[in-house]
Amino acid sequence: MTADAAAPPAIELRGLRKVYRRGGKQTVAVDGLDLTVRRGEVFGLLGPNGAGKTTTVEICEGLLAPDAGEVRILGRQWGRGDDQSLRQRLGVCLQETKFHDKATVRETLQLFAAFYPGGRSVDEALALVSLQEKATARQAALSGGQRQRLAVATALLGRPELLFLDEPTTGLDPQSRRQLWEVVRRFQREGGTVVLTTHYMDEAQQLCDRIAIVDHGTVIARGTPAELIRSLGAEHFLHLDLEPAAARELLAAGDLERLPEVQALQADGGRVVLTVASIHRVLPAVLDLLTGRGVVLRDLATRHATLEDVFVHLTGRHLRDEGAA
Amino acid sequence: MKPRIVRAIAAVTFREFWRSPDAVFWTYGFPLLMALVLGYAFQTPSPQPLPVAVVASAEAEAIVARLQRDPRLRPEVLAADAADRSLARGRTALLVRPTAQGPVLRSDPTRPDAELARLLVERALRPAGAESQPALVGEVEDRPGSRYIDFLIPGLIGLNLLGAGMWGIGFNLVHLRTQRLLRRLVVTPMRPREFLLGFLLGRGVLVVPEAIAIALFGALVWGVPFRGSLLAFALLVLAGGFAFMGLGCLLAARPRTIEAIAGLTNLCQLPMWLLGGVFFSNERFDGALQWLVEAVPLTHLNGALRDVMLEPAGLIDVAAPLGGLVAFGALCFVLAVRWFRWT
Numbered sequence: 001m002t003a004d005a006a007a008p009p010a011i012e013l014r015g016l017r018k019v020y021r022r023g024g025k026q027t028v029a030v031d032g033l034d035l036t037v038r039r040g041e042v043f044g045l046l047g048p049n050g051a052g053k054t055t056t057v058e059i060c061e062g063l064l065a066p067d068a069g070e071v072r073i074l075g076r077q078w079g080r081g082d083d084q085s086l087r088q089r090l091g092v093c094l095q096e097t098k099f100h101d102k103a104t105v106r107e108t109l110q111l112f113a114a115f116y117p118g119g120r121s122v123d124e125a126l127a128l129v130s131l132q133e134k135a136t137a138r139q140a141a142l143s144g145g146q147r148q149r150l151a152v153a154t155a156l157l158g159r160p161e162l163l164f165l166d167e168p169t170t171g172l173d174p175q176s177r178r179q180l181w182e183v184v185r186r187f188q189r190e191g192g193t194v195v196l197t198t199h200y201m202d203e204a205q206q207l208c209d210r211i212a213i214v215d216h217g218t219v220i221a222r223g224t225p226a227e228l229i230r231s232l233g234a235e236h237f238l239h240l241d242l243e244p245a246a247a248r249e250l251l252a253a254g255d256l257e258r259l260p261e262v263q264a265l266q267a268d269g270g271r272v273v274l275t276v277a278s279i280h281r282v283l284p285a286v287l288d289l290l291t292g293r294g295v296v297l298r299d300l301a302t303r304h305a306t307l308e309d310v311f312v313h314l315t316g317r318h319l320r321d322e323g324a325a
Numbered sequence: 326m327k328p329r330i331v332r333a334i335a336a337v338t339f340r341e342f343w344r345s346p347d348a349v350f351w352t353y354g355f356p357l358l359m360a361l362v363l364g365y366a367f368q369t370p371s372p373q374p375l376p377v378a379v380v381a382s383a384e385a386e387a388i389v390a391r392l393q394r395d396p397r398l399r400p401e402v403l404a405a406d407a408a409d410r411s412l413a414r415g416r417t418a419l420l421v422r423p424t425a426q427g428p429v430l431r432s433d434p435t436r437p438d439a440e441l442a443r444l445l446v447e448r449a450l451r452p453a454g455a456e457s458q459p460a461l462v463g464e465v466e467d468r469p470g471s472r473y474i475d476f477l478i479p480g481l482i483g484l485n486l487l488g489a490g491m492w493g494i495g496f497n498l499v500h501l502r503t504q505r506l507l508r509r510l511v512v513t514p515m516r517p518r519e520f521l522l523g524f525l526l527g528r529g530v531l532v533v534p535e536a537i538a539i540a541l542f543g544a545l546v547w548g549v550p551f552r553g554s555l556l557a558f559a560l561l562v563l564a565g566g567f568a569f570m571g572l573g574c575l576l577a578a579r580p581r582t583i584e585a586i587a588g589l590t591n592l593c594q595l596p597m598w599l600l601g602g603v604f605f606s607n608e609r610f611d612g613a614l615q616w617l618v619e620a621v622p623l624t625h626l627n628g629a630l631r632d633v634m635l636e637p638a639g640l641i642d643v644a645a646p647l648g649g650l651v652a653f654g655a656l657c658f659v660l661a662v663r664w665f666r667w668t
Contacts, residue, residue: 061512062512063508063511063512063667063668064668084514084516085514087512087513087514088514090512092509092512092513094505094508094509094512096505097504097505097506097508097509098504098505098506099506099509100337100340100341100506101341102340102341102344102345103337103340103341107336107337107340108337110333110336111333111334111336111337112513113333114329114330114332114333115330115333115513115514115515116513116514117329154509158513158514
């Protein structure tokens with residue numbers, strides 16, 4: 001399972017389109033989406049709920065048929081009479097799957113193991129996701145994180161070349177999330193390719209080699225996390241908390257905005273956020289200016305730009321706002 | 326078709342069922358309970374005497390005395406309005422109103438007991454001297470194999486196969502679909518027919534022991550006979566189970582909600598309950614209804630089960646219904662595999 005330069009890409013999508021029709025109403029879920037996932041990388045589809053991430057992934061998994069476009073998974077196409085052998089090479093972890101209520105963790109894995117001759121043993125899969133102690137526990141006795149790890153274990157049983165994880169950590173506590181990230185990293189180290197969807201920007205930033213930001217069914221930006229953040233033109237934010245009256249005067253004069261390195265300014269009363277390329281060059285100038293005007297600085301914080309900022313920059317909306325809706 | 330996959334599906338399906346005590350009871354314990362209750366309800370050899378109301382008058386006492394000679398009648402004297410009310414409510418089968426010209430008999434002939442009561446009352450009140458016809462001897466049919474309970478037990482076995490197949494399969498398949506477990510399974514290399522067959526085996530493995538339990542229960546409690554071929558019986562139970570499980574698969578092929586599958590199952594099950602010859606004979610309907618009776622698979626299963634239990638029928642005697650049931654189940658199964666919705 002090593003990345004082979006001559007092998008076709010793990011996934012190639014061209015002009016993918018999917019429309020849901022219900023009761024005369026049409027919803028365009030995926031609208032002309034193009035995507036290439038290389039072998040051996042962890043690729044993230046990042047976007048708000050309803051952006052078309054899950055639809056895209058389910059088309060790749062062969063669960064849904066697209067209305068238009070071309071889909072190649074490990075160089076193969078669905079519906080050409082050989083789906084079963086392609087499925088042997090894929091691992092899938094869907095959003096919120098419930099397994100048999102009365103089956104234990106081990107029994108659930110035994111079921112899936114039967115689908116993959118030559119795959120991992122049940123014990124190996126248990127160890128991969130650190131569920132050995134829960135082997136005899138039934139579904140109902142598992143926490144959300146344990147269930148999700150079981151779902152990932154069922155996906156890893158067949159030693160897949162390509163692993164799909166659809167919102168694998170939604171609703172999990174931080175510790176469970178980190179455990180799952182570790183499983184994903186180990187899978188990648190062994191040569192596997194991962195496609196994961198998420199609306200957690202930190203997850204995408206931590207795990208993914210490359211990312212496609214999806215909104216309204218199309219890719220609006222793509223690249224490594226670092227490239228995407230660099231595309232903002234400024235990677236840092238300087239948060240100032242000023243005495244409001246003094247802040248108003250200062251802002252009216254426009255001196256802050258005129259400082260070199262400051263690319264944008266947002267103000268809300270005394271709270272001012274400067275978008276800057278480098279903190280170490282802009283900070284002395286800001287402090288000099290404030291001292292010179294006699295403005296009291298109540299607090300100061302700096303923050304590195306995140307993928308969330310990239311999304312806000314591209315769409316004017318927040319990722320999580322949509323998620324909560 | 327990979328036996329390894331079918332076995333794995335069957336194992337997890339069987340455990341899922343076996344580990345739900347309530348499901349086990351309602352599928353397998355309840356029919357035994359029903360056999361017990363119905364068996365006792367219908368076992369009294371002599372039916373209840375028919376209530377007859379006699380309107381209070383001078384002659385009433387004499388009429389009552391004559392009616393009492395027939396144990397099948399239970400006369401009582403009532404005031405005129407009370408007697409009318411009693412007849413209207415069906416508490417009495419017939420009303421006798423003494424008049425100067427002799428007693429008048431009043432009844433509603435659409436009620437099942439009314440005509441029988443009229444015949445008995447007419448005979449009891451016949452003038453003396455008219456009783457010179459030869460006396461007819463009545464016999465009670467109580468030989469094992471000919472009683473109602475003997476008719477009922479094979480019907481209950483058929484009914485149980487129907488319920489276990491249609492509810493046990495249909496309902497649970499749709500449940501798995503609503504849980505999104507079917508989606509998860511279909512993205513594995515498993516094939517649809519492997520899944521459905523494993524599911525049938527997992528749920529159907531208890532079908533034969535359960536049918537034997539009901540038959541044994543009937544034999545021990547009421548002496549219901551078993552005169553035919555045990556092999557034919559076992560094959561019939563398997564074929565019946567397969568037919569109704571196939572139908573359960575077919576009904577569950579598309580629905581996405583529990584409400585939809587419950588409605589569909591009831592729609593299919595109700596005519597079978599009514600026409601399948603479970604509780605009463607279905608050989609006396611006329612015209613189009615009899616055609617429907619013949620179209621219902623339960624009719625043929627129950628008929629064949631009665632043949633092997635109550636008559637010394639062998640495999641050859643029930644070959645036609647046996648083949649029909651298997652063919653019906655196979656057709657349902659193939660259509661279910663074709664139309665099955667995984668998402």
